[in-house]
Amino acid sequence: MFLEVLISVQKVIGETKKAFLTGNEAIVWGCLAAEAEIMFGYPITPQNEIMHYWTRLAPEYGKGFLQTEDEISAGFTVCGAIQGGIKAFTATAGPGNVLMQEPFGMAEAMRLPVFAVIQQRGGPSSGTVIYSQQEVSLTAFGGNGEGHRIVYSTATHQELYDYTIKGFNTAWKYRFPTFLLGDGYQAKMREPLELYEPSERGIEIIKPHALIGVEGYISEGREPQHLRNIYSMEEELYDVVLGFEAEYNSIKNDIIEYSEFQCEDAELIIISHGVVSRAAEDAVTALRSQGVKAGSFRPITLRPFPREQLLNIIGKSNAKKILIAESALGQLERIVKNEIYGQTLPIETLFMPGVGIIDYDIMQKVKSIL
Amino acid sequence: MTKEFVTRSVEAYVGEYASGKSEIAINRALELIGQGRQVTLVDLDTVEPFYTLRPLQEKLESLGINIICLSAKDAFGLGETGAMLNPKARWALRHEGDIILDIGYGVYGARTLNLVEGAKESKELKIMLVLNYSRPMTNSRERIKEYIKSFDRIDYIIANTHLGDQTTVDIIIKGNQEILAVADEIGLPVAFIAADISLAAELEKQSFSVPIKFINRYMPEAMWS
Numbered sequence: 001m002f003l004e005v006l007i008s009v010q011k012v013i014g015e016t017k018k019a020f021l022t023g024n025e026a027i028v029w030g031c032l033a034a035e036a037e038i039m040f041g042y043p044i045t046p047q048n049e050i051m052h053y054w055t056r057l058a059p060e061y062g063k064g065f066l067q068t069e070d071e072i073s074a075g076f077t078v079c080g081a082i083q084g085g086i087k088a089f090t091a092t093a094g095p096g097n098v099l100m101q102e103p104f105g106m107a108e109a110m111r112l113p114v115f116a117v118i119q120q121r122g123g124p125s126s127g128t129v130i131y132s133q134q135e136v137s138l139t140a141f142g143g144n145g146e147g148h149r150i151v152y153s154t155a156t157h158q159e160l161y162d163y164t165i166k167g168f169n170t171a172w173k174y175r176f177p178t179f180l181l182g183d184g185y186q187a188k189m190r191e192p193l194e195l196y197e198p199s200e201r202g203i204e205i206i207k208p209h210a211l212i213g214v215e216g217y218i219s220e221g222r223e224p225q226h227l228r229n230i231y232s233m234e235e236e237l238y239d240v241v242l243g244f245e246a247e248y249n250s251i252k253n254d255i256i257e258y259s260e261f262q263c264e265d266a267e268l269i270i271i272s273h274g275v276v277s278r279a280a281e282d283a284v285t286a287l288r289s290q291g292v293k294a295g296s297f298r299p300i301t302l303r304p305f306p307r308e309q310l311l312n313i314i315g316k317s318n319a320k321k322i323l324i325a326e327s328a329l330g331q332l333e334r335i336v337k338n339e340i341y342g343q344t345l346p347i348e349t350l351f352m353p354g355v356g357i358i359d360y361d362i363m364q365k366v367k368s369i370l
Numbered sequence: 371m372t373k374e375f376v377t378r379s380v381e382a383y384v385g386e387y388a389s390g391k392s393e394i395a396i397n398r399a400l401e402l403i404g405q406g407r408q409v410t411l412v413d414l415d416t417v418e419p420f421y422t423l424r425p426l427q428e429k430l431e432s433l434g435i436n437i438i439c440l441s442a443k444d445a446f447g448l449g450e451t452g453a454m455l456n457p458k459a460r461w462a463l464r465h466e467g468d469i470i471l472d473i474g475y476g477v478y479g480a481r482t483l484n485l486v487e488g489a490k491e492s493k494e495l496k497i498m499l500v501l502n503y504s505r506p507m508t509n510s511r512e513r514i515k516e517y518i519k520s521f522d523r524i525d526y527i528i529a530n531t532h533l534g535d536q537t538t539v540d541i542i543i544k545g546n547q548e549i550l551a552v553a554d555e556i557g558l559p560v561a562f563i564a565a566d567i568s569l570a571a572e573l574e575k576q577s578f579s580v581p582i583k584f585i586n587r588y589m590p591e592a593m594w595s
Contacts, residue, residue, distance in 0.1 A: 018541075020504040020533050022387050029506065049387070056507075190388040192533040195506070 012061060016196040023186040024049035026157045027091070027117055028057065029195055030164025035205050036115075037087045038064035040077040042096060045129035046184035047119040050091040071096040075103025075114075082112045083227065085210030087168065091117035093184075095126055097135055101142040104177055108147025109229035111244075112211070113171035113178070117164070120183040122354035131184035132354040133274055136331035139181050140303040146241060148248040150178040150255055151302045153273040157191040163300075165198050165205075172206040174251055181302065183327075185275050185356060252304035259298045262288065266295030266317045268366060271310075271336055272325045272357075273299050280325060282359035287366060293318070294366060302332075307339040314343060321369065325350040325362055379407075380463065380492060382414075382471040383528075384480045384521065385500035386507060390530040392423070394500050394564055395472040396430065397585040403434045408467030412459050413439035414482050415474025423472065426588055438462055455485050463488045463495075480521055496525045498561060503531040503545025514552045526561040527553045529580070537565075539572045550579065 012032040021029070027050055031039070039058075041051045055065050068074040074090050081088035092100055097118050107114040120135040122128030140151045150170055152163045163180055171178035198205055216222040231237040261281045263269055272280040277298040287294040297313055299306050314322070322345050326332045329351050337347065350357065350365040379402060383391040399411040411430065413423040423430070423439040431437055438458045462469055463486060473480055483489045483497075499521065501508050508514050518524060531545030546563050553560045560580045565573055567584040 017509070018504060018533055018536065019506050019509070020388050020502060021506070025387070025506075190534060192504070192536045 011197055013195045013197045016194060016200060018192050019195050020190060020192050021157060022049060022188060022190055023157050023160050023182060024119070024188070025053050026160040026193055027164050027180070027182075028053040030161040031089060031168075032057065032061060032063070033161075033195070033198055033205075034165045034168040035087060035207075036063070036089050036168060037208075038066070038081055039089055039091070040066050040068055040074045040081070041090050041092070042068055042071045042074045044071075044093045044096040044121075046121055046131070046187040047091040047093050047096075047117060049187070050117060050119075071099035072102060075100040075116075076106070078114055078116070079103050079107055079110070079112050082107075082114060082208070083110075083211045084213070085208050087172070087208040089115040089117070089168070091119065093119045094121040094123055094135070097138055097142070101138065101144075104149070105143030105145065105147055106229045107177040108143055108149060108244075109145075110227040111175040112227075113168075113175050113208075115168050115171045115178050115180070117180045117182065119187040120181065128354060129184070130354075131327065131356060133183060133276065133327040134329075134331065134353060135181070136273075136302060136326075136328060137334070139179050140335070148176050148244050149303060150174070150176050151181050152179065152257070152300060153181045153302050154186065154300075155273075155275055155277050155298070157186070157189070157193040160186060161193055161195065165203060169203070169206045170255060172208060174255070176248065181274065183275055248304070255301060256304050256306045256309065257300035258306035258309050259300060260313055261296040261298075263295030263297060263313045263317050263319075265293055266319055267293045268295070268321050268323060268370070269314060269317060269319045270294060270296045270323045270325060270362060270366070271298070271332070272296070273302060273332055276325055276327060276357045279357050279359045279362055283362035283366065286359055286363055292366065292370065295319075302335065305335055305339050310336075311340055311343065314340070314345065319345055321345060322347045323350060323362070323366060323369065324348070325357055325365070327352050327355055327357055329353045378494060379468040379470075380494040380496065381469070382473055382483055382489075382495060382497050383500055384473045384497060384524075386502065386505050386517075389500040389502045389505060389508075390532060390564065391500040392472050393585060393587060393589050394498075394528055394530060395470050396423075396426070396588050397564075397583070399430070399435050399468075399470045400433060400586075401583075402468045402470075408436070409434075410436040410438060410462060410465045410467060410469050412462045412469065412471045413437075413456075413474070414459055414471050414486070429588070436465070436467075455482070460485060461487055463492060497521075497523055498526045498528055499524045500528045500530050500564075501549050503529075503548055504533050504541065509545075511548055511552050511555075514549065515556065518552075518556065518558070524558060527558050528561050528564055529553075530564040532566065537569065539569055539576070542569065542573065543576065546578075 039054050058065050078088045078090045118139050120132050122132040123134045167178045167180050218224045270280045280296040284294045284296045324333045348369045383395040385391040399409045402409045529546040529549040562581040562583045570584045
């Protein structure tokens with residue numbers, strides 16, 4: 001059934017148009033534009049409308065959906081469908097993200113192009129249904145062992161659409177599990193954005209292909225499909241993990257993305273990610289109007305992290321201090337400190353776990369540390 | 371029966387996410403307050419009742435509206451409970467004066483009206499469908515017709531085409547023209563066209579076949595809107 005749909009892919013968006021959407025809806029349109037075929041999921045706020053909206057559109061576009069018994073199952077069914085060559089995805093949040101780390105870990109081990117949307121909510125545990133940036137560590141480094149994955153942290157509805165399309169392509173091109181890291185505010189906010197056919201922007205959607213049960217015979221024109229997540233020997237695993245690491249390092253410069261705002265002459269650089277970076281950029285504009293030379297740096301890929309780019313920007317600026325702002329108790333901070341080790345500028349922090357950060361919060365903090 | 375009871379307005383606002391139903395409902399409640407009437411505004415989002423009117427409750431109460439929604443205090447300790455109906459909302463139609471019901475959660479939300487005592491039998495209740503042509507599910511005549519079919523009953527359409535902060539006169543005119551054409555075709559009355567008050571000067575130069583109402587935006591004060 002899916003194969004037939006795949007062959008006769010319909011134009012989902014048609015003519016480029018502006019639309020007024022919630023973030024969850026923008027993601028669903030991105031999934032359709034990326035030619036995703038099936039969603040497996042289990043309900044959790046604040047990603048529920050991804051499931052609701054997908055199921056509303058699925059019959060119209062010949063797509064599939066299965067609500068599994070829990071998130072562990074949702075993650076594994078995505079892993080299974082992908083091995084069969086189906087472009088599958090899931091979306092979750094909070095405790096659901098915890099449960100999905102086991103299938104995500106298998107995807108790392110078997111190099112399955114899983115695409116998952118994480119809409120962060122407050123924690124620990126069920127926390128709040130609303131918002132946080134407390135799932136950075138889990139999403140970027142979750143799973144047992146040291147698997148490799150790619151994490152895009154979005155800030156606008158346009159990016160939710162753009163990076164959903166890009167995320168599927170990244171996953172299927174490199175075969176590392178890829179995550180779109182949003183949050184409850186981005187999920188629920190309403191914002192205009194442009195919906196477009198990827199082909200209109202020169203984006204070629206990568207077609208899925210089966211990883212098992214492929215045609216032909218081993219040694220007669222094809223290599224064995226050896227998808228493994230368990231090894232008998234320590235040395236064997238060691239070679240595999242180092243191999244993944246080498247491959248990840250070889251492609252990371254093609255994946256890394258960041259944005260910077262007025263850092264050239266900045267005396268203070270604010271580092272933030274996701275929706276908080278919007279507040280940071282507003283704060284930079286307001287601070288500059290008051291004579292404070294601030295700049296903003298935002299990693300779009302939290303993993304791989306734009307390390308060289310950040311060091312370069314710090315080096316070229318007049319920065320005397322760095323401020324890290326996040327709706328968490330230091331998850332971005334730990335990444336940044338690790339990545340820019342050796343850099344001696346003092347680092348100040350604005351941590352508001354589970355709470356929104358607006359430009360005013362950042363401006364007050366900046367004034368207190370100048 | 372008192373005279374007030376006979377002539378009161380009882381209106382339920384339904385529509386897609388981001389169609390503008392909460393904004394229209396608030397503006398309608400304030401319009402009625404401006405006419406010296408007694409108004410109760412009810413938040414009937416049963417699935418995520420802590421998102422919609424709560425952050426605006428104090429402000430709207432200070433403007434004279436009686437608000438029925440779950441306050442932060444009511445919600446304390448409940449966590450993620452799933453669907454939940456405020457008991458006060460169930461009996462909302464028994465309040466005196468005008469009643470404005472803000473119905474949440476897309477198409478399915480309209481069914482929560484069944485939970486309001488007396489809604490089915492009410493001869494006063496008018497169900498108002500808010501349509502925004504910039505929403506993909508209502509951005510063609512065919513889609514609007516399909517969407518309207520998903521409701522058991524609609525009494526009036528409100529044409530509220532907008533793109534948030536990027537709304538232009540052109541977007542309003544073109545989108546609402548399509549909505550008006552569909553309404554005409556299927557025989558549903560359009561109560562009015564709604565537009566942000568910031569565009570009033572330009573829009574007043576245009577002529578429309580239905581009334582136009584200019585609205586103030588309150589929802590941006592809620593962080594997710």
